[in-house]
Amino acid sequence: MDLGILAMKPFAGGMIDNADIAFKYLRQYPDVIPIPGFDSVDAVDQVVSFYESPNRLTASDEQLMEKYRSELGKQFCRRCEYCQPCPNGVMITPAMGYRIVASRMSPVVATEFLREAMESVKSCEDCNTCIERCPYELPIPEILRANYDIYERHVAELGKS
Ligand code: SF4
Ligand code: SF4
Incomplete structure (x- = not known):
């Protein structure tokens, strides 16, 4: 449909603990604009630095992406919390x-x-x-x-x- 996509939670709510690999994955898709949350200026600088060089994926990067993908699985909770509150108090x-x-x-x-x-x-x-x-x-x-x-x-x- 010729539309861009804003990608919320590029670190999967903290489940992807490797910013470099998360951004290498996302930068393969130029119409996807990640919007991570930041808690420090250093974190902003780190993400900006990713964009200062071309996105180069190695075989080990792809293996690591696959490891995250299989570990998180298809029934992955995005931690959005729309399901809550539970009437019985389940967290x-x-x-x-x-x-x-x-x-x-x-x-x-x-x-x-x-x-x-x-x-x-x-x-x-x-x-x-x-x-x-x-x-x-x-x-x-x-x-x-x-x-x-x-x-x-x-x-x-x-x-x-
Ligand atoms: S609604 Fe609840 S179970 Fe579903 S993804 Fe969000 S936090 Fe996870
Ligand atoms: S009681 Fe169980 S099924 Fe019902 S909202 Fe809570 S967690 Fe979900």
Whole structure:
């Protein structure tokens, strides 16, 4: 349709922790204008510096992009929070990210920092209100349950060690 695109959340809400690779990916598409949030002048300078040289992709860049893509999966929560509030108090957004946080950081960190969110998953009564609100039509209760199973396994494993 000959329209440009503003790309919100070019770091996937913090899930892509490599600004260089995120911008190498996006700069392949000249009609896409990323609009990242900034919390420092240094961060602005870093992004501006990407545009001071041609975009060159190596085979290892592409492998890294693929790694992010497969890790985030197709049922990726964008952390937009449109699904909330949950009538039963489930902390949907942080709980949706449990699997990724545990694999990125560690089960020790994930069980500690996301304990409250993961314990709230037990209050889910499958009302599906959140699914109706999610612009990406994610099967939220199903993903939450899968993440809770992983969390429960981690808690048990850590309790044994
Ligand atoms: S399906 Fe579960 S998580 Fe979603 S709104 Fe209903 S109770 Fe909350
Ligand atoms: S609305 Fe969907 S994508 Fe947005 S935070 Fe909720 S589950 Fe994630």
